[in-house]
Amino acid sequence: MEERRITHDDEVEVQSHVASGGLSSYELERLENIRQNQVFLSSIKLFEATEELRQLNRPKPSQRRLVRTKSAVKETLLPRKSLRLQHKEPETLTLPSELGALLVTPRKPPGPLPLEPVNMEEGSKLPSQLLELWSEGSTEERKTWLDLNEYSSALKSMRATEGRVETERIFSAAFHPCASSLLMATGDKLGKVGLWKLGGDWGDGGALLFEPHTGPVSCMAFSRAQPTQLLSLSYDGSLRCMEVEKAVFHDVYGSTVGLRTFDFMSHDCFTLVVGNCLGDVAIVDRRTPGNTHESLHLLDPKTLRCVSVHPSQKHYFAVAGSKVVNIYDSRYLKKTRCRAISRLHGHSSSITSAYFSPCTGNRVLTTCLDDHIRIYDTAARTTTSPLVTSIRHNMQTLLAKPSAVWDPKREDCFVVGGVFHSHMALAFHESGELQHSFIDREDLHEVLSAIAIHPTRNAFLGCAASGRLHVFSD
Structure with missing residues (x-):
């Protein structure tokens, strides 16, 4: 049980009881112990700290009934106006210079x-x-x-040579x-x-x-x-x-x-x-x-x-x-x-x-x-x-x-990379008719990431994503 703190009024009452002989020796000893404890607690400022904690833990007044005035609402909320209805061009946003620099990786020095x-x-x-x-x-x-x-026959006569870079x-x-x-x-x-x-x-x-x-x-x-x-x-x-x-x-x-x-x-x-x-x-x-x-x-x-x-x-x-x-x-x-x-x-x-x-x-x-x-x-x-x-x-x-x-030697034929098994690439006429399938080893399953065709010779280059080069030539 928490001990009650002895106040000045308590001390006056104790003194009167002592004078009249109304307190026993046990009660007097108990009061003396309480007094000594209070002296010790006061020396470490425990009562002041307790009061501060009480003030901090005191519940705050409820704000449920606080009402915002209409004037405050009018001051903070401005009316929105459509740029389209005002016949104005939309505003353009520009990236800061430090963000724009992130669009490219650092490159070699100029020159x-x-x-x-x-x-x-x-x-x-x-x-x-x-x-x-x-x-x-x-x-x-x-x-x-x-x-x-003749063009189709020339394509069929081309043979594959593999290289590795x-x-x-x-x-x-x-x-x-x-x-x-x-x-x-x-x-x-x-x-x-x-x-x-x-x-x-x-x-x-x-x-x-x-x-x-x-x-x-x-x-x-x-x-x-x-x-x-x-x-x-x-x-x-x-x-x-x-x-x-x-x-x-x-x-x-x-x-x-x-x-x-x-x-x-x-x-x-x-x-x-x-x-x-x-x-x-x-x-x-x-x-x-x-x-x-x-x-x-x-x-x-x-x-x-x-x-x-x-x-x-x-x-x-x-x-x-x-x-x-x-x-x-x-x-x-x-x-x-x-x-x-x-x-x-x-x-x-x-x-x-x-x-x-x-x-x-x-x-x-x-x-x-x-x-x-x-x-x-x-x-x-x-x-x-x-x-x-x-x-x-x-x-x-x-x-x-x-x-x-497009094949640069012709106006009506082109080559496209294939994705089916060993078909490296396909050559088409503009009508949609298949002219030739460039087929490499049957166990090869690579998709071409880049294609090039020689401007004068019957030669075709297909580059796989792995770095392997495939050349078909006569």
Whole structure:
């Protein structure tokens, strides 16, 4: 039981009882013990601490009956007004600079980079045979308009040769136009550019690897006007040009946004259209000092998969968006709200690629994740281009999304990667008729992540996601 604290009144009462002899000796001893205990507790300030705890634990008054005044509500809640009803443009939000920097990975420093293979000893010179092939160019006339039966027979005569490059997943590939040997270029996931000669003995199995980028090399192409120049573009926001004779990677274009695709907009291949990961396209002139663009245009803020320039009328270019392919005229581009001169409808899912036919540009070939390959008639460039052919083809793969690529030697045939067992790729006529199946070893189950076709020879390159290269040639 808690002892009662002795107050001043208690002490007066005790003294009166003692004077009158009313307290026993036991009671007097008990009171003395209580007094001594109180002296001790007071010395350690226990009573003050107890009072503070009582004040803290005291329940707070209920606020159920507190009512907010109407004036306070009117001050805090402002009426909302629709920008549409006020005939005003919607406000645009911009990312802070520190967030925008996260759109690309750190890339190599601007300016030229030395052409040094990373899979050879430091200080090694480039093979002399590479220099000879690099400057050879094309010595044969373009093989076009073979009879369709003859073309099919030529495809069937091609044989497979496997090569292996110790690299990551390959995102892009291209054939050098030289005809005496097969010289190929590849771009991988980590920013490496490889040069591989079929049957070569330099580097690793005839492959030389360079590191001009730090992100996936999503697009590359040899200049058709100057085949000694290989242009490569990366998600790290850089576009570079390889020149073997000068042993350098030139800095063509740099962006704070990741780059996805490009194509040549002039016959001399000095003007480019470059698409980035935010849906913008930049017009770049390689002759202009520095690595900036001439102009930048917003086309689709959501997605931009591929750009393709008309082979003869270079001011027209096609853009593969989310579910529609748009054709633009570069002479009438604006900074925003660019209007397409023609649209290719009919896709029900994401479009992975769209390419003009290589000779006349009267067709556009598209691949879509709705498991269809489509060919459109773009000769008249009407507001809505009519669909010519639709071919069902399985696009549901995990590592790579197959893209159909025109054979540059023909106007009406293309090749697409296959996903069924040993069928590496399939060649089709624009009518949808299968011309040939490129079949490798029966125990091979790889999906091609990149495809390239030689511009003059009967040669086809398929790159697997594992880094393995498959060449079919006559």
